[in-house]
Amino acid sequence: MKFGIIKSKIDKILLESFSNKNEFKSELKNFQNTILENKNLTRLFWIYDELKNKSDVDSTIVNEYVNETINQYKNIVSKINSKKLKKLQLWVEGVEVENEYTDIDNLFSDSVLTIEQKINSRKKITESLKRKVKQEKESINLPISTMVNIANKTIKNYVQQLDENTKGKLLRFLSSDISEMESKYKVVKESVLNKLTNIKENSEKEVVDKINETILKITNEKFDKLNLFRLEELDSSI
Numbered sequence: 506m507k508f509g510i511i512k513s514k515i516d517k518i519l520l521e522s523f524s525n526k527n528e529f530k531s532e533l534k535n536f537q538n539t540i541l542e543n544k545n546l547t548r549l550f551w552i553y554d555e556l557k558n559k560s561d562v563d564s565t566i567v568n569e570y571v572n573e574t575i576n577q578y579k580n581i582v583s584k585i586n587s588k589k590l591k592k593l594q595l596w597v598e599g600v601e602v603e604n605e606y607t608d609i610d611n612l613f614s615d616s617v618l619t620i621e622q623k624i625n626s627r628k629k630i631t632e633s634l635k636r637k638v639k640q641e642k643e644s645i646n647l648p649i650s651t652m653v654n655i656a657n658k659t660i661k662n663y664v665q666q667l668d669e670n671t672k673g674k675l676l677r678f679l680s681s682d683i684s685e686m687e688s689k690y691k692v693v694k695e696s697v698l699n700k701l702t703n704i705k706e707n708s709e710k711e712v713v714d715k716i717n718e719t720i721l722k723i724t725n726e727k728f729d730k731l732n733l734f735r736l737e738e739l740d741s742s743i
Contacts, residue, residue, distance in 0.1 A: 508613075509606030512553050514597035515540070516605065539593045545585045546593065552578060556609050562634040571612070571631060578613050683730070690728045693736045697723060700743045 519536065522528040540546050552574060562570055604610065611619055611626035698720060705716040726732050 507604070507610040508549060509553065509610035510602075510604045511593060511597055512550065513602045513605045514600040515550075517600060517602045518597065535596050539589075539596050543585075543589050545581050546589065549578070549581050549585070552581070553606055553609055556612070556630055556634070557606060559634055560636045564635050567631050567634050570634065571627065575613065686730060686733055687728055690733045690736070693733065693740050694723060694726075697736055697740050697743070700740070704743065 515536065518532050519529075522532040540550055556574060608626035608629050611622045612630060614623055701716050701720050701723075705713045708716065723736070
């Protein structure tokens with residue numbers, strides 16, 4: 506089985522289980538046991554995320570970037586224990602999903618029968634890596650079901666943008682006991698707000714405006730696991 510199919514199944518499992526606390530906690534444990542505790546599979550997982558989501562790569566180095574990724578892939582795959590891979594396949598067995606990483610699988614394929622596909626996929630990946638991401642703000646009235654789907658995808662995208670170590674930390678963090686986290690959220694929130702208030706006292710107006718925006722946002726936020734994780738990261742950085 507191509508790893509892109511396996512990863513597509515893992516993405517679906519984690520995304521669909523997010524709305525159920527117990528189910529999500531169970532699937533995170535599976536993810537930790539099959540991926541995070543295996544250095545090579547973790548690196549492979551990260552490479553697929555990079556090629557799928559990374560952007561703004563300088564056009565003068567993008568080809569070298571792709572070549573280096575291919576070299577890393579070959580090196581990693583040669584070290585993966587077949588028993589570990591079998592354990593991973595058993596976890597995702599039975600999950601029906603389309604391969605979201607077909608171009609990446611084609612890029613890494615050694616089959617002489619897919620040379621044309623490999624060239625086309627490399628071109629698509631290269632263009633995607635070079636793309637410039639525009640951030641636009643707009644207000645759209647959407648049905649509740651659509652907004653729920655977008656919320657889930659936002660969480661997924663947030664995870665994908667993290668580096669390898671922080672991603673593992675977040676996934677382990679999300680499987681923690683929720684009652685303890687609710688109490689901790691209040692403490693961390695108060696700590697962050699106090700620190701931001703102290704910082705703005707000696708800051709220039711432009712910085713003060715930004716800090717006030719952040720304070721207002723944090724003040725109005727409600728508890729959830731992702732907000733607690735973000736607050737803890739902010740608290741440790743200020």
